[in-house]
Amino acid sequence: MNELGLLSNGVNPVLLIVVPLALAFAVPLIGFISKKIIKYIPVLAFLFNLIIAILLIPKVLHQPIIVKIGGFQPPFGINLYVGTVGILFSTLIALAGFLVSIYALNYIKEGPKEKYHILYLLLLTGATGVVLTGDIFNLFVFFEILCISSYALVAYFGNRAGIESSIKYLIQGSVGSSLLLIGIGLLYGQFGTLNMADIANQIQSASSPSIFVPMVLMITGLGVEAAIFPLNAWLPDAHSSAPSSISAILSGIAIEVGLYAVIRVLFTIFxxxxxxxxxxxxxxLTLLIGEMSAFSQKNIKRMLAYSSIGQIGLIVFAVSLNTQYGVSAGLFQMISHTLGKGLLFLAAGYMIYRTASMDISSFEGIGKKMPYTSLAFTIGTFSLIGLPPFIGFPSKFMIIKAALAKEGILFTVLVGLVLLGTVIEGAYFFRVVQVIYFKKGNGNQERKEAPITGLIPMFIFALLIIFIGIYPNFIIKILNSAASELLNKIDYIRSVLG
Amino acid sequence: MRKIIGIILLIIICWGIILALYKIPFGIPKTKVGEYYIDKGREETGAANVVTSVVLNYRGFDTLGEVTVLFIAAIGLGAALATLKKKEKRKIEPSSLILRTGCRFLFPLILLFGAYIFIHGHLTPGGGFQGGAIIASAFILVYLGCRGRRISEVSSKTTESLGGLIFVIIGLVGLAVGGHYFLSNFLPKGELNTLFSAGIIPIIYIAIGFKVGSELAGVIDNLMEES
Amino acid sequence: MDFLSNNIYYIGAFGLIFIGLFIILVKHNLIKVIIGISILETGVNLFLIAVGYISKGTAPIFSRPGLNAKNMVDPVPQALVLTAIVIGVAVLALALSLAIRLYKHYGTLDLRKIKEQRW
Incomplete structure (x- = not known):
């Protein structure tokens, strides 16, 4: 007998979900002992997750792990499907969660701090659950955990803008999740099962109305969180009025997880x-609308939020090319966006904090006052525009190459439009960089840098951006394996149902 | 204008759903997963109430998520209302003797009924969530009847976290001893239809009952303070 | 008439869903919108239960020996609805607390007058 069941056959991936959850439940109890140590709990939790996720990668690349909750055979129990996509996303979530929780140590000073840390832990737990689960109703539950904790966190500061955008987000999000639930109900009524692989096994074609309608309902419901074009009215408000650490997570993780769910439903189930x-x-369309709206913004956080919409459009474009190369390019762009946008929001957070204004024009001369933060911000913008040697370059390059590999004049035109989007992106980001470095600020020029807990995560993000930008082959193999998992429905079904 | 667009949109959705519903005639016999649970549920989990065995054993992970959602709501509500709290003493008109005595008389009875519902969750209709809601209703009665009485924040917070932690820890113990599956039912199943049966199910339901009761009472407490 | 009696639960459920969606689309008062969300969720829950129903079925509880398992309704939708109800309560509580905050800030719940944020 193995007395340490946790360590039998390596590590059980369910710990990625359960440990942060248990710590979140324990936070109020720990708060009775000492209020000071609460803020270190998320750091510990996501460091743990990061280590486990990285340890699991080689094993998962070899063969996907099926975790049966409660020991019941799928489709009768809930199972987790820890494939390459799942482990890729959970590593990304743990990484971003770890870095942003270091940032939050000093950044979150006001308000009910204990509640902030609980909600933050649960937000990322929900995200990890969504990417790992193999059961469609379980996906809904984790999706709700993700959504509800982000509604609460957007309203964290309790100012006018925060409450108003949180309400907007809540109304649209809960209509979306109701639609998702109707779709799940329709699928259950027809197939009598909730297991994704089992449903996928029984769906032959998505064209008949009895399959098409639930598909549309589910994509609409998930698309609200993924911010695909007509469903993204909440995004700029919510991302711009949340605390900057939360904006980084919402922009870098929450939308990506929503997109993952859309892709999984579209590719694997249907x-x-x-x-x-x-x-x-x-x-x-999403790309162009996002970039054009970003171009006309004067508020830095709204500009970054609209830029996220543009990036989402780019990812949707790449993934729906439906080729191996295109899907891996889309996934690469997701990683690039998480790192880049995370860095930008973190840097912008302290720039806003020091100047006490979100207006871009108030950043004049901040390049001298906060040299390191400004440098980090610049690296982030260059990466998102797609300049070498940053990560944005190989990912955008792959997308263009994948699109050109498709035959036909149509794709050439579309590539032209994508490049136009990139040019607009370059224009507004260069404008900010120019304001930061080349405009003389009025008043005192004394240096007032962000604290060290703010600089460390920014520089780890920046180093990762440069490192993967120079050695993209480092993750291309994982991306290819992930893309073939998404495109190959048969293998998914076989590995779950046996 | 907005109304017309809304109606058109709804008619389109309505038409689509009617098309999809043709494949799901009403009142047909059970589907494959449901049939399996009814046939095998008693042996595999030991609970006479099949719904409970589905909620806590086959789909226990969902329930863990569900408990988490309620926890998020309680915490988020506290966070949203936190900065508003001004501890001003409002003058409260004392309630009449009959009302006060009635509340005091009913309060323990309602608590007992709630506890009965969640302890017998694996035998009769009911369970942790329903029992917890009944317990919270006892607290509403106290708020409305014996005005000025409040639950202590410390004890409600402790119950909340302990309830959640017990659920997770039982799951982890299952991972460690019960065949290495998270949330596996590792305790003896006992005899069907008796109080001490169904392994971990009654324990988890008791934890959930306490947790839901204190959470809902806390939510009501927070909202009452604002109004 | 036969059609009506055969499908009465579906008709009721989708009636509620449409009423809820219509309220959310058309009304401007925040409390009414929240009520709309609540009605929508109730409709979805009723729909899920209706999917699992069997004509003349009983609850899936073996409370005494000799019950016929053939007549029991599908237990899975009931478990799903339990989860969905709790999630609905959570969203409702959060929405109401935000509405209280919003009212303190603006002094009104009319969504047309609350326009701090713009596209």
Whole structure:
């Protein structure tokens, strides 16, 4: 007998979800002992998750792990499907969660801090659950954990803008999740099961109305969180009025997880390759609308939020090309966006804190006052625009290459539009960089840098951006394996149902 | 204008759903997973109430998520209302003797009924969430009847976290001893239809009952302070 | 008439869903919108229960020996609805607390007058 069941056959991936959850439940109890140590709990939890996720990567690349909760055979019990995509995303979530929780040590000074840390832990627990689960109703539950804790966190400061955008987000989000639930109900009524692999096994084609309607309902419901074009009215408000550490998570993790859910439902459950042309257009539309709205913004956080919409459009475009290369390019762009946008929001957070204004024009001369933060901000913008040697360059390059590999004049036109989007992106980001470095600020020029707990996560983000930008082959293998997992529905079904 | 667009949108959705519903005629016999639970549920989990065995054993992970959602709501509500709290003493008109005595008389009875519902969750209709809601209703009665009485924040917070922690820890113990599966039912199943049966199910339901009761009471307490 | 009696639960459930969606789309008062969300969720829950129903079925509880398992309704939708109800309560509580905050800030709940944020 193995007395340490936790360590039998390596580490059980369910710990990635359970440990942060248990710590979140324990926070109020720990708070009775000492209020000071609460803020270190998220740091510990996500350091643990990061280590476990990295340890699991080689094993998962070899073969996906199926975790049966309660020991019941799928489709009768809930199972976790820890494939390459799942482990890739949970590593990303743990990494961003770890770095942003270091940032929050000094950044979160006001308000009910204990509650902030609980909600933060639960937000990322929900995200990890969504990417790992293999059961469609379980996906809904974790999705709700993710959404409800982000509604609460957007309203954290309790100012006018925060409350108002939180309400907007809540109304749209709860309509979306009701639609998702109707879709799940329709699927259950037809197939009598909630296991994703079992449903996928029984769906032959997505064209008949009895399959098409639940698909549309589910994509609409998940698309609210993923911020695909007509469903993203909440995003700029919510991202700009949340605390900056939360904006980084919402922008870097929450939208990506929403997109993951859309992709998983579309590719694995419905196998809907004949509807993907629609998403190609939707992606380009989202990209252009996002970038154009970002161009006309004067508020730095709103600009970054609209830029997120643009990036989401780019990812949707790449993934719906439906080729191996295109899907891995899309996933690469997701990683690039998480790192880049996370860095930008963190840097912007302290720039806003020091100047006490979100207006871009108030950043004049801040390059002298906060040299390190400004440098980090600049690296983030260059990476998002797609300049070498940063991570944005190989990912955007891959997307363009994947799109050009498709035959036809149509894709050439679309690539032209994508490049136009990148040019607009370059224009507004260069404008900010120019304000930071080349405009003389009025008043005192004394240096007042961000505290060290703010600088460390920014520089780890920046180092990762440069490192992967120079050695993209480092993760290309993982991305290829992830892309084939998403495209190969048969293997998914076989590995779950046996 | 907005109304017309809304109606058109709804008619489109309505038409689509009617098309999809043709495949799901009403009142048909059970589907495959449901049939399995009814046939095998008693042996595999030991609970006479099949719904409970689905909620806490087959789909126990969902329930853990559900408990978490309620926890988030309680915490988020506290966070949203936190900065507003001004501890001003409002003058409260004392309630009449009959009302006060009635509340005091009913309060323990309602608590007992709630506890009965969640302890017998694996035998009769009911369970932790329903029992917890009944317990919270006892606290509403006290708030409305014996005005000025409040639950202590410390004890409600402790109950909340302990309830959640017990659920997770039982799951982890299952991972360690019960065949290495999270939330596996590692305790003896006992005899069907008796109080001490169904392994971990009654323990988890008791934890959930306490947790839901204190959480809902806390939510009501927070909202009452604002109004 | 036969159609009506065969599908009465579906009709009721989707009636509630449409009423809820219509309220959310058309009304401007925040409390009414929250009520709309609540009605929508109730409709979805009723729909889920209706999916699992069997004509003349009983609750899936073996409370005494000799019950016919053939007549029992599907237990899975009931478990799902339990989860969905709790999630609905959570969203409702959070929405109401935000509404209280919003009212303290603006002194009104009319969504047309609350326009700090713009596109």
């Amino acid at each position: 196998g809907a390759s004949n509807f993907l042309m629609f998403f190609v257009f939707l992606g380009v």
